[in-house]
Amino acid sequence: MFTIADIFETNRMIAENNLDVRTITLGISLRDCGHPDLKCFCDNIYEKITRTAENLVKTGEQIETEFGIPIINKRISVTPIAIAAESVKTDSYVPIAEALDRAAKAVGVNFIGGFSALVEKGYTKGDIILIKSIPEALATTERVCSSINLASTKTGINMDCVREMGEIVKKTAELTRDRDALGCAKLVIFANVPGDNPFMAGAFHGIGEPETVINVGVSGPGVVKRALEEVKGCDFSVVAETIKKTAFKITRTGQLVAQEASRRLGVPFGIVDLSLAPTPAVGDSVAYILEEMGIESCGAPGTTAALALLNDAVKKGGLMASSHVGGLSGAFIPVSEDAGMIAAVERGSLSLEKLEAMTCVCSVGLDMIAVPGDTTANTISAIIADEAAIGMINNKTTAVRIIPVPGKAVGDHVEFGGLLGHSPILAVNQFKADKFIARGGRIPAPIRSLTN
Amino acid sequence: MKVVVTIVGQDRVGIIATVSRILAENNINILKINQTILDGFFNMVMIADMTESKVQLATLQQVLGETGNQMGLQMKAQHEDIFRSMHRI
Known part of the structure; x- marks a missing residue:
């Protein structure tokens, strides 16, 4: 039987650290x-x-x-x-x-x-x-x-x-x-989009999926941050172990909810997506986890390494907690949906270029990035091309959800409301890629596609 | 089905009596009680069997919630599987 400490730990995660199941899809x-x-x-x-x-x-x-x-x-x-x-x-x-x-x-x-x-x-x-x-x-x-x-x-x-x-x-x-x-x-x-991602806005029912399916996305950045507060100053082996154990507990909750939803709806269970999905609520931020590891402000040198460790430990901990894992599975870094990311942009520590580097080692990509309204279509295309290249070469999912806000410029703020949050406008490199984008056609599949 | 009842708040006379009465009235059998007072704060976990219960879990949650509000305590009832899945492999 579980102990009184186990019971209060679970309820503290839910009540104080924003543990939740982000979505049943x-x-x-x-x-x-x-x-x-x-x-x-x-x-x-x-x-x-x-x-x-x-x-x-x-x-x-x-x-x-x-x-x-x-x-x-x-x-x-x-x-x-x-x-x-x-x-x-x-x-x-x-x-x-x-x-x-x-x-x-x-x-x-x-x-x-x-x-x-x-x-x-x-x-x-x-x-x-x-x-x-x-x-x-x-x-x-x-x-x-x-x-x-x-x-x-x-x-x-x-x-x-x-x-x-x-x-x-x-x-x-x-x-x-x-x-x-x-x-x-x-x-x-x-x-490299997965066909079983439960998270919006990128979810769709993939072509290899059954007639109907239940996929569940877990969350819980606040729980990981709280666990890391207990191991201040310890080395990275301890940090990774702590994240793994926490991710295991979070994912078990997702697995339980997925199985229950599947049974009650009479719909097959697909996957649990092992993601740390932040919300704008205080204490529900991926950036705060990186800062808890010792980064002064998200985006500072060291951020990519911290995120790589976090992302890997979340997957290792979550993997054993679920019978089927899929979707995007990793830490999300949407700017406007993460209180710590928003603060980092406002402090000037987090730029579009650093976010691009971070997307090499985490779940998805340039997510919920508000940029000046006068950013040209070709520049947006070039940003998309860069992200697609990172995904293609590294055999991972990448994505771009970019918002050129009409009439707004660097220094302005934009409010989307609800879970979509709010964000300062990020600066975009002013040099052009017009001739590059004008070429069209296809960039050939990389050498690593030839795996047979 | 087993449920975990948790009660947290300022200690006072009659907390266990009140909760036990609610459970007994609804034919819910108490299997285990674990209770401590920490710095004047009452912490209790009760595991109970709802197999023969007269009411659904949602109704019990509502009754406990209302009683808790009246007594200035947080009273919750949850399906035990949430704890089992998180803390036992």
Whole structure:
């Protein structure tokens, strides 16, 4: 039996250190919803999503109450719409995004992911229509999230799409300028995207996934920070061990919630995503963990090493705690969603270039970065290309979620609200890559793709 | 199903009596009680069996929550699996 100390430790993690399950995400295949008529297709997907996810929120809330562990988000991911909608005879997928939005509202989830296309090697007809529909789709809907995979270690980088996505990001910002370019916070551009990621805005139901699946994302930066406070001054072996043990406990909670959700909903369990996902709440920050390790302010020299240790120890600790691990699995470093990252930018210790270096050793990429509104489409494309290259060469997932806020410049502040947080505008290197981006074509797959 | 009842707060007369009465009225059997006073603060963990309970866990949580508020204490009931999964392999 567990001890009184075990019980109070668990409840302290939840009450004081913001331990929570960040998301239960229900993946739903839409591959059987195809229809040449747009309205019929929209009806099909609305009916399938609302029927399949009918009890998702209620079940999540029941688990939350019974176990006393907060489950912050209940969400849905669907088959990439570029695939599901390919046979629809239309030149815009905006009405499909609106149908997804209505379905999300009907079942009470705060985000639905999968307005997506996988184009790392080139476009199909559906991919072209989907990408062109993104700005308007994100401007007219509230809960729909969009993602594009434009590079992979196996195939190289689709530089035509890199160029186009710079323009799409700018257009999305322009169409949502009245909301500080909020549309861009719902658009993620990936390399090596996983098909079982439960976290938004990049979640979609991958093409190798079953009909339906439950994926769970855990969290708990505050718990790791608290554990490290107990080992001040100890060497890195002790630091790594402490993080591993903490990550194990956090992940066991995620595994329990995933199994319960799977059993109660009658949906197969997919994976637990071993991620440290921060929120803007004080004490729920990845940057504070790095600072607890001895970095004066996140972004200072030593930050990349600290993050590498953290990321690796989280995976090692979490791996044994779950029967199936997947998704993004690692520490997230979204700037606007992490109180410590925001403070580091304000202090001047954290720059875009340092964040890029950090993405080489952590979970994802340049995430929730607000940049000046006059940043050009080509510069955004070049930033995307750099991240895609890091992902491609290092055989890891990278992503860009960048927000060029119209009318704002370095020194200004932008407020997205809720879990998306707030951020100072980060400076962008003013030298150009226009001729580089104008070339187009594909960057060939790297030598490490030839593993057979 | 087993539940873990935790009570934390300023010590006073009748805490265990009150909680025991609530559990008994609902036919919930107490298996184990562990209680200490630290610096005047009351800390208690109770493990109870709800197999024959007259009420669902959600109802018990509500009753304990309200009683806790009246007595100035934090009273919680949780499914034991949250602790089992975290602390036992």
